[in-house]
Amino acid sequence: MALRIWLPGIIGILFGLSLGAWGQPTTSPRIGCTATGNTNCEECLRNVSCLWCNANKRCIDYPVRKILPPRSLCPLSDARWGVCWVNFEALIIAMSVVGGVLILSLCICCYCCCRSRKSKQHDVTDQKLEREREQRRMRQEERKSEMKIRHDEIRKKYGLFKEPNSYSKFENN
Incomplete structure (x- = not known):
């Protein structure tokens, strides 16, 4: 749980993401990443709990229980989190x-x-x-x-x- 709170804030600071008060994203309340039907990386990554996979062009929920997303979900070289221009690897x-x-x-x-x-x-x-x-x-x-x-x-x-x-x-x- 602590990783879920700290990691988005750290990534946001490093890459200049806009975070509101208390380190929360400035988007709407949390909605499931797959339920929103996000079709591009920018829309998907507005929610910090989402992960964009470039291989299959899908927005998926970030696996919080694991630090790194498993390869079966999305290869690290194709995974995007926080910003679209940097892959997870x-x-x-x-x-x-x-x-x-x-x-x-x-x-x-x-x-x-x-x-x-x-x-x-x-x-x-x-x-x-x-x-x-x-x-x-x-x-x-x-x-x-x-x-x-x-x-x-x-x-x-x-x-x-x-x-x-x-x-x-x-x-x-």
Whole structure:
């Protein structure tokens, strides 16, 4: 039932069919396609529930329970639905290509967006790690200098402090 509601609206939008309010066709209330005695394609396709078969020049009810009309009813290359100038086979191929292109472009866009977001996250993470590494190095340098000062003080206290030039000339007096 949903296919019956959506498919005519989609086809109407694609091919510029005139649809009234709520997506309903602008024709009279539904009458059986075979009962109207439509003799040409334009008259037949005014009602979106009708299918024109070019092979036998008949207007028949679209088989709603099936997505594609069976070959026994009308071959796809001779079936017309929505507009007279496009056969059902070409319509299916065109819709498939357009749908495939849309899905492919959507996948490519999603991939590109995710990839750029991931690279931005990596850049931020790398910068954060670099800052932390630099901070650790600075703290380590501070601790080293503090330890050196403390050790020098202990050496002075106990007289173990090495002079800058421990090698001096012996003077013989």
